[in-house]
Amino acid sequence: MSTDGHADQPRLHADELPIDTGLVRRLVSRAFPDLAVLDxxxxxxxxxxxALFHLGDDLVVRLPRQPGGGVGIVKESRWLPVVAGAVEVAVPEIVGVGEPDLGYPERWSIARWLPGDVATPAKTGSVPLGVDLARFLAALRTVAVPEGTVSAELSSYRALPLVDLNPDFxxxxxxxxxxxxxxxxxxxxxxxxLATDxxxxxxxxxxxxxxxxxxxxLVRDGRLTGVLDLGGLAVGDPTVDLVVAWEVLDEAGRAALRRELDVDDATWTTSRGWALLIALMTFAYYGETMPRRCADRLVMARAALAG
Structure with a gap:
């Protein structure tokens, strides 16, 4: 499947799909020939x-790393326009979705590149960011939930009550x-x-x-400008989204987010459990392959333990 003879992306999963620049170039050329001239x-x-690849200056190609990952690509193509109409910050705009081809088994996408700096765990001065995050979450929660039983597309273990994950923790x-x-x-x-109780x-x-x-x-000058990767978008209990407070906000920023969202004591306590669960998942799975992610989750876990 590879034409360049080596992978451009680090291997993170036992079932990692082989992806390199040569494959991506061929996929783009076959599915979107008008874009094939771009770097x-x-x-x-x-x-x-x-796995992400710049396409020219303004686009990004996204290919799922694992079998089954195309479900998230299809979900984003369906729901990102709806989310974009509800929130004030930028979310990815899908330009096109490619079909499985050339031995690569999943759907993949091309989206517009969003400018901004990736957020880092906060130390001071995160009150404006806390307000921005609260407003994003409030707006996301206004998106109309489809009538009837939530489809498999919008189901996730992260939308379940935390207590359901007690054996996993x-x-x-x-x-x-x-x-x-x-x-x-x-x-x-x-x-x-305490959190599950x-x-x-x-x-x-x-x-x-x-x-x-x-x-x-994505942030700029301490303010939220964009939110990426909505492949995990789901419908259910939204408490998991509060983990952002424990990772990227300082104490004052967390207080601002909590005040803006009007989070009650029980939900806030539950969010500490979610932060610990996600941190421990990261340590166990990515301890050797993603040190930066583990360092960020360590900030999250320590903040959640401190309360």
Missing amino acids: LRPVAGSGSSN RELVEECGPLDVGIDLHEALRVWE ACSTTAEPVFLHGDLVAENL
Whole structure:
């Protein structure tokens, strides 16, 4: 499948699909021949779900790294225009969706490149960003939920009540036990139990991002300008989206977000559990392959433990 003879993207998964510049160039040439003349080069620091390639100066090609990842591509092509109409910050605009071809088994997309700096865990002065994030979440929750039972397309374990994931969290604690993850796992279990005791099992289903973390946020001058990667968009309990407060905001910023969204005590406590769950998942799975992501999640976990 490769024409360049080597992969441009680091291998992150046991079932990683082989992707390199040669393959992407051929896929673009066959599906979008008018764009084939544009320069193509890998994006430094691509994420774990999709391999990313610059296409010219204004476009990005996104190819799922794993079998089944095309579901997120199709979801984004369906729902991103709807989300874009509801929120004030930029979200990706899909230019086109490519079909499986040339031995590559998944759908893939071309989107417009969004300018901005990727957010980093905050240390000071994040009140404006906290307000911006709260307003994004409030706007996202106004998107009309489809009538009837939520489809498989909009289902996710991250939209479930936190208590449903109790066995998973305890398994992650066991996995992280032999690792030097940088947090007190006994304290993590204590905070987890507080979070699951507080969580609601009857939250009104609304739209949620599902992966609202630093690497999916674009900022400029301390303000939110864009939100990336809505492949995890789902309908259900939106508490998971509050993990952003524990990763990218300082104490004042968290207070601003909580005040703007009017988050009650129980939901806030539950969000601490979500932050710990996502951090431990990261440590266990990406401990050797994505040190930057693990460092960011360590900030998240320590903030959540401190409360």
